[in-house]
Amino acid sequence: MTGAFGRCSVAGATLRGVEALPVQVEVAVSGGLPGMAVVGMPDAAVQEARERVRAAIRAAGFAMPNEKIVVSLAPGDLRKTGTGFDLPIAVGILAATGQLAPAAVEGRLFVGELSLEGRVRPASGALAFGICARDRGLSLVGSAEAARLPIAEVEQLGLERLSDLRPGGPGPRTLAERPRARDAGAEPDFSDVAGHEVAKRALQVAAAGGHGVLLMGPPGSGKTLLASRLTTILPPLTPDEMLEAAVVHSVAGEDVAPILAGRRPFRSPHHSASQAGLVGGSSPVRPGEISLAHQGVLFLDELPEFAGSVLQGLRQPLESGYVCITRADGNVRLPARFMLVAAANPCPCGYYGADEGERGCRCTEAQVRQYQGRIGGPLMDRIDLHLDVQRLPPESVMATGGGTDSATLRAGVMRAREYASWRAAREEGVPAGPQGTVARCRLSDDDRGFLESMARAWRMSGRAIIRTLGVARTLADMDEAAAVGRGHLAEALGFRLREGMGG
Numbered sequence: 001m002t003g004a005f006g007r008c009s010v011a012g013a014t015l016r017g018v019e020a021l022p023v024q025v026e027v028a029v030s031g032g033l034p035g036m037a038v039v040g041m042p043d044a045a046v047q048e049a050r051e052r053v054r055a056a057i058r059a060a061g062f063a064m065p066n067e068k069i070v071v072s073l074a075p076g077d078l079r080k081t082g083t084g085f086d087l088p089i090a091v092g093i094l095a096a097t098g099q100l101a102p103a104a105v106e107g108r109l110f111v112g113e114l115s116l117e118g119r120v121r122p123a124s125g126a127l128a129f130g131i132c133a134r135d136r137g138l139s140l141v142g143s144a145e146a147a148r149l150p151i152a153e154v155e156q157l158g159l160e161r162l163s164d165l166r167p168g169g170p171g172p173r174t175l176a177e178r179p180r181a182r183d184a185g186a187e188p189d190f191s192d193v194a195g196h197e198v199a200k201r202a203l204q205v206a207a208a209g210g211h212g213v214l215l216m217g218p219p220g221s222g223k224t225l226l227a228s229r230l231t232t233i234l235p236p237l238t239p240d241e242m243l244e245a246a247v248v249h250s251v252a253g254e255d256v257a258p259i260l261a262g263r264r265p266f267r268s269p270h271h272s273a274s275q276a277g278l279v280g281g282s283s284p285v286r287p288g289e290i291s292l293a294h295q296g297v298l299f300l301d302e303l304p305e306f307a308g309s310v311l312q313g314l315r316q317p318l319e320s321g322y323v324c325i326t327r328a329d330g331n332v333r334l335p336a337r338f339m340l341v342a343a344a345n346p347c348p349c350g351y352y353g354a355d356e357g358e359r360g361c362r363c364t365e366a367q368v369r370q371y372q373g374r375i376g377g378p379l380m381d382r383i384d385l386h387l388d389v390q391r392l393p394p395e396s397v398m399a400t401g402g403g404t405d406s407a408t409l410r411a412g413v414m415r416a417r418e419y420a421s422w423r424a425a426r427e428e429g430v431p432a433g434p435q436g437t438v439a440r441c442r443l444s445d446d447d448r449g450f451l452e453s454m455a456r457a458w459r460m461s462g463r464a465i466i467r468t469l470g471v472a473r474t475l476a477d478m479d480e481a482a483a484v485g486r487g488h489l490a491e492a493l494g495f496r497l498r499e500g501m502g503g
Contacts, residue, residue, distance in 0.1 A: 005030050005067065008096035011109040012073075012088035013132045014080045015125045017285050017325070017332035018251045020132035022109075024074040025085065027092035032068030038089075040073030043081045043284070049114075052083075053090045056114035060163035065097050079329055081284040084123035087112035087142070090162060100165060108157070108172075109138040118162040122146040127243070127250040130154050141172050148175040150243065150260060187263075188229050191405035195392045199226050202387050202495055203341075204409045207233045208416035209474030211467075212318065212340040212382065214303070217389035218359075219350045223343035226389070227299045230341060231264045232406040233413050237295060244335060245295040248287050265296030267338075271305035278306075279313040285325050285332040290317055293338035303342040304374040311379055314340070318382045340383065347371050354390070384467045385495040416478040423477070434466045441469050441476075442483035451489055458497050468492050 007028045013020040036050045057064045088110040094100035111129045113121040122143040130149040133140040144158030157172035206213045215223040246256040269289045280288035317323045321337035346352040347363040430436045472492040476484045
């Protein structure tokens with residue numbers, strides 16, 4: 001095809017972190033040496049789109065212009081990544097050469113990867129692209145294979161093949177709501193865990209207030225079993241929380257169906273995880289495990305076995321609820337509001353402090369201190385509940401199935417959260433931060449003196465004191481008490497202070 005000169009601009013988008021930023025795909029077909037150039041800071045995947053687009057256009061029955069084609073991705077100072085630019089580039093070429101009516105691209109945001117046969121494949125980050133289309137007031141056109149997004153404000157259209165755009169073809173079709181697949185099996189329940197009522201109580205407190213937990217005990221004591229059931233007692237996701245969590249998983253190419261079904265994320269990375277894998281990073285920036293655990297639970301088993309630098313990367317996200325990844329072309333902010341649940345053996349052999357009758361510990365005191373010290377004091381300071389988990393006697397293990405179940409624990413969590421919401425609505429003028437935490441507890445002079453004396457005796461840091469007050473406030477909410485009492489403070493301190501790990 002020669003002499004079909006023209007220009008066209010198509011709306012597209014690129015992922016940056018977990019956000020889709022609008023990109024204008026400008027196509028100009030003009031005289032000159034035949035070829036296609038893509039400019040505007042494209043990465044390797046976008047550059048490779050040239051070959052996929054050529055093959056797909058020919059396979060779809062359109063004519064590929066034998067002219068000079070320049071594709072400009074604006075703004076030019078934003079790095080473009082991913083294979084989602086295949087579809088907007090192909091549509092732009094077809095519209096610029098008159099093979100597609102200009103009205104076919106107006107008011108639409110195109111995202112999709114093309115196969116060499118012209119099939120339109122889904123691109124990672126569909127939810128982020130849907131939000132971008134909603135914010136710009138555009139329809140979203142992608143692959144017909146993609147599931148319909150839970151964004152009612154956006155018209156969602158799909159193409160099976162590029163040839164669907166030919167005159168007389170079906171064109172983009174509205175994506176239909178697909179039935180959600182049922183879970184393959186029953187969700188785990190706390191009733192599966194024999195005994196450990198104190199640990200269940202601690203996890204209920206953690207779920208009620210969103211507190212971090214460290215479970216320490218010998219191998220086979222049930223630490224992982226307890227942690228894996230925490231999501232079953234957390235409140236259901238709100239629509240906003242569901243969308244936030246699903247966007248992160250969508251960008252990472254993970255299945256979003258469980259989240260859209262209302263299940264909170266539960267992430268359990270191996271202790272060999274790198275800092276980029278846990279916190280996020282790489283190029284382009286991808287969310288790490290802490291972002292994939294957003295609005296859910298991050299479980300770190302064998303906590304001392306993680307690299308020290310990796311663990312210390314958790315400190316800032318635990319405080320702020322997000323992680324900021326800095327690169328040469330700017331900062332990328334990723335959401336990371338998660339509950340941290342960690343499990344650890346007390347020493348290298350695992351049997352330090354075991355009950356009488358258990359296998360004896362073979363480690364020296366220096367080895368125990370060194371092993372526990374791998375976690376680091378600053379991170380320990382940010383974990384609110386420190387719990388010892390001992391092995392159960394055989395008769396208790398055989399009685400599994402008769403303990404407190406998840407429904408009972410969840411009911412207590414929901415009551416506490418409802419009371420906390422009711423209380424917060426009546427606490428106008430209470431500032432945020434440590435000052436607000438102290439004010440919300442409404443301590444009596446005697447109880448304030450009790451906490452101060454305990455803090456001095458255990459050499460608690462300022463952060464540890466405030467976090468202990470936060471746990472005590474949660475315990476008071478569980479009792480639907482307006483003020484924190486001595487019993488709440490004593491239980492919170494009991495969950496916080498333990499020999500060998502500090503306060």
